[in-house]
Amino acid sequence: MTTLKTKLHLHAAFRCMVFASTAAIALSVANTATSQQPATAAATQNEVVAVVNGTSLSRKMLGEEALRRHGEDVLESMVNKYLILQACKQHNITITNKDVEDEIQRIAGKFGLSVDRYLQMLQQERKIAPSEYRRDIVWPMIALQTLVAKETQVTPEEFNKAFDSQYGESVKCRMIMVGKQQVAEQLHARASADPAQFGQLAKDFSEDEASASVRGMIPPVHRHTSDPKFEKVAFSLKPNEISAPFQIADQWIMLQCVKHLPAMHPPAQQIAAIRQQITDRIRDQKTRVSGTELFQKLQQQAQVVNVLSNPELRKQYPGAAALINGQQLTLAQVIAETLKRHGVEVLDGEINRTLLEQELKKMNIQITEEELNAEVARAAESYGFVTADGKPDVQKWLADVTSEQGVSQELYMQDAVWPSVALKKMVAGQVKISDEDLRKGFQSNFGERVEVLAIVLSDQKSAQQVWDMARANPTEEFFGQLAEQYSIEPVSQSNLGRVPPIRRHGGQPAVEDEAFRLQPGELSGIVATGERYIIMRCQGRTNPIVAEMDDQVRDQLVRDLTEKKTRIAMAEKFDELKTASQIDNYLAGTTQDGRLAAVPAAEKR
Structure with a gap:
């Protein structure tokens, strides 16, 4: 679940x-x-x-x-x-x-x-x-x-604009975005006084989280792809020049030009296919x-x-x-x-609901209206839907979640809230938070992180070649150029290798272990993870967000970890129920003999 x-x-x-x-x-x-x-x-x-x-x-x-x-x-x-x-x-x-x-x-x-x-x-x-x-x-x-x-014929002007947006000149920029003009003007003054600090200012103050995490770097700006004002400003800048703050919608933005990228010229033999592709898209x-x-x-x-x-x-x-x-x-x-169209999918949902109803009856568990309402309030609060006095804003949450899903409130309660409450009551009392859980949770959420440049490649041979080049020229600038040329991961490729800082216990143990072994300026080995090969260059470490685990932090971690482990226990409980059940699905043409789940593997035939 x-x-x-x-x-x-x-x-x-x-x-x-x-x-x-x-x-x-x-x-x-x-x-x-x-x-x-x-x-x-x-x-x-x-x-x-x-x-x-x-x-x-x-x-x-x-x-x-x-x-x-x-x-x-x-x-x-x-x-x-x-x-x-x-x-x-x-x-x-x-x-x-x-x-x-x-x-x-x-x-x-x-x-x-x-x-x-x-x-x-x-x-x-x-x-x-x-x-x-x-x-x-x-x-x-x-x-x-x-x-x-007649209305969908593609004109030469439309084709030329689309071709230019895909293959024409572009501008690599850093961006700072804030909600107030006064803040934008203050940041502009600081950035103009020391343009080299633009990236740090973006990291510290920009309200656009995606670009702030990589010091303001954004994907290259192409013509005819975004707001005309945004594009006009970007293309007007010279390398290292900083724009004056300008407004788009309710945000104030300023850009720093990193460099202008030349137009690409596809091989002549590909032009016909490209023309057909663009024409079809338009x-x-x-x-x-x-x-x-x-x-x-x-x-x-x-x-x-x-x-x-x-x-x-x-x-x-x-x-x-x-x-x-x-x-x-x-x-x-x-x-x-x-x-x-939907019978098999809906029937699968009804089978799941029947399994939960049977288990609730077996465990003599009742679900009350108060419990359902409490679960809705919990969801509202956990996703930031609160009133001015800090209480869960249930009505606003219900309006948002049902609108986003395109379902009625009745279906939301039946298909999301009720199963969640049912499984939560089934696993009540099973979840325990250990000191080790708290230690790892504290490190992950509040501990120091490693800032790195990264290159992601798809095969060992390419990774070895790029690693050799990075070792031969161990500078930050050259590593960024390698990332731009070779990385297959969009964020690192478009931002000269910059990626969000790496934390402990974030779900990538091999990458984390290697990153935390590195010293500033040091090149990592090749880290194989899944079907990807990663090379990192350490830029330094962030300061811990919180130095020590006080009672407030501990309580927050306990709540978060309890919620996470409860969700895992709920999923395991549901898998257990389904595996142990006799289910004959005539619409899908499938059958499952739950009795086999209890038979040792050696005895199954």
Whole structure:
């Protein structure tokens, strides 16, 4: 299980930009009555889709839960597909199978994959079957592109701007960003008096944490990629020159030019491919804008009424999900389409919930409304949602978290808060904080850190070559140049090797051990971690944030460590429950015999 803020719930909030099949929409509009006999429909609703330790889960229940979570999105996509289909008919547009296959080949080629490999990747990673991808994603996409083709032609000016933003001149800068003009002017005066201190001032005072951690360094500024004022200032500066503070939105910014980078000139044999890539990207962007406008126009003309989201209309039109030009798109068809797209995912969430309910009953644990509200208040406080008097601002937190997830408060409580409280009560009393935990926690959060320049490489051979060059010329400037030329990690590559300071117990023991052995100016060995090879140059160490662990710091560490270890215990408890359970998932076609979990490995067959 994860923390509330990560938004990874038992039911993942997965939104697919897919459309319903042409046949399903055509049937839903042309035939308002279902062709199923009542007995057959009832039998389908009562069909068992999973059995969890003897508890049956029905298709009817699954359909209702899937509709609650994804019904609005699915309905919207089904209506959109119908509107696109009708627009194509009006304009005598026909999308052939060859058009679809050519588009799939083009998309696969953009990723450097064969069609078969690309479709296999979609099936494995996004659970989209090739037939569904062709019918529900690619066909509507081509139809939409054709309908707005006149508005999406790429002009020479648009191409030239995009080419310039990718391959043209750029400026490497440091930045200081603050919220108040007076502070910006004071920092500007200090930086102008001693330009060499700009990086230190950025580290100490800039409110942009990402750049402050690397002494103000930001990725190179290209034309036509950010705020025009920002770009104009950056390109106007000479090396080491500092701009006057300027305002963008509610922030005050000043830049120091490090150097101007020349334009890149791709080989002639790559120009055609680059032109096609840029043209496709611009056309795709314009298609999204024009497509949105087209949808709005089609919806206004079509008189679409959303019945699903309106309780009064659902009473007035029982069994209907929407009205399109007065004809019904039925609720049953939306549920069927929702199950087709999200059934396996939602069922997995219902299986997980059933496991928790069974264990709560077994342990004779009850969950009260007060406990649920307390968990919401804890989450609000832990993520900084507090009122002026220091109390958790629950309403503001709920508004933020439900808006970010795109779910109702009811679903948030059911899918995030309830499972968290349930697991927390199951592991209550199991978490202990040792003196060693406190020592490591104190070092990690408040202890000294090592400031380094770093180069990250992908293979041992390259790492050895770069390390040899760094040893032969052991200066900070040359190491930064090596990082810019060879590092495959974006932060170190774009900031002359500068990366956030390394702390102890941060999750990279090999890197930490090597960093803390280094003296200022010393070159590290090659540190292999996973599939990466890291070279560091020590710049020095920071002072400890807190010298000694007083009672206040100790209490804070205990709270933080308890929360962290509780989350780990909750995840282990849930894994234990799932592993030991008998689960027959008929929708996914899988089965798990929990009894095997208790059998020694040597006895399993």
